[in-house]
Amino acid sequence: MISEKIQKIKSELPQWVDLVAVSKFHTPDAIMEAYNAGQRLFGENRPQELAQKVPVLPKDIKWHFLGHLQKNKIKLVVPNAYLIQSIDTEELLRAVDRYAAANDIKTRCLLEVYIAKEESKQGFSPEEIVALLDKLRTEPLSSTTICGLMGMASFTSDTEQVRGEFKRIAELYNNIKNSYSEFLPQFNILSIGMSGDYKIAVEEGSTMVRIGTGIFGPRQYY
Numbered sequence: 125m126i127s128e129k130i131q132k133i134k135s136e137l138p139q140w141v142d143l144v145a146v147s148k149f150h151t152p153d154a155i156m157e158a159y160n161a162g163q164r165l166f167g168e169n170r171p172q173e174l175a176q177k178v179p180v181l182p183k184d185i186k187w188h189f190l191g192h193l194q195k196n197k198i199k200l201v202v203p204n205a206y207l208i209q210s211i212d213t214e215e216l217l218r219a220v221d222r223y224a225a226a227n228d229i230k231t232r233c234l235l236e237v238y239i240a241k242e243e244s245k246q247g248f249s250p251e252e253i254v255a256l257l258d259k260l261r262t263e264p265l266s267s268t269t270i271c272g273l274m275g276m277a278s279f280t281s282d283t284e285q286v287r288g289e290f291k292r293i294a295e296l297y298n299n300i301k302n303s304y305s306e307f308l309p310q311f312n313i314l315s316i317g318m319s320g321d322y323k324i325a326v327e328e329g330s331t332m333v334r335i336g337t338g339i340f341g342p343r344q345y346y
């Protein structure tokens with residue numbers, strides 16, 4: 125069934141939208157089922173789980189890290205992640221960059237933008253993102269490429285609210301892409317859309333959706 129779900133979702137996505145299969149809490153066997161259906165991008169949200177899965181699964185998987193990252197776990201994530209999607213403070217970004225530089229690794233990141241109304245969500249406000257990018261012009265990173273934005277909409281059945289939040293993130297993304305094109309030539313990923321809202325996200329300009337439940341079914345939290 126995993127392979128059928130992947131085929132179905134892929135057939136619905138425009139070809140320029142990448143599908144990240146969010147495999148957190150799912151077993152290597154389930155991941156292999158998706159892999160055998162052609163899936164190569166997978167997402168994890170816990171550093172330890174990522175570091176355990178990477179060595180036992182095929183080398184051509186591109187792992188995405190999506191969870192809150194504490195500084196003492198950077199060493200588990202930077203060597204294993206093709207893209208860290210959840211950079212939510214400047215301090216974390218600088219720490220990732222320092223670790224990467226010290227270990228001769230080039231790392232790719234997205235900045236997590238906070239739009240949703242829920243109090244608990246992590247990330248930068250749109251204003252903070254612009255301020256950070258301006259600061260990076262004078263205090264540049266050495267081993268990190270900023271490749272775009274990641275965002276989540278509020279967890280609500282109000283689809284117009286979700287659409288409005290995605291619109292704001294997409295507007296910020298497009299503004300940055302236009303105004304910083306020389307400074308950030310690789311800024312070309314807008315990661316919005318999960319199982320419940322990816323169709324709306326794609327309509328609003330997503331270039332990358334992150335789907336867990338819609339592929340693997342419900343997670344068993346252990």
Ligand SMILES: *Cc1c(COP(=O)(O)O)cnc(C)c1O
Pocket residue numbers: 146148169190191318319320334335336337338
């Ligand atoms: C878990 C997770 C997803 C996938 O959520 P589903 O609703 O299962 O598709 C996407 N993005 C992030 C950041 C996540 O933590």
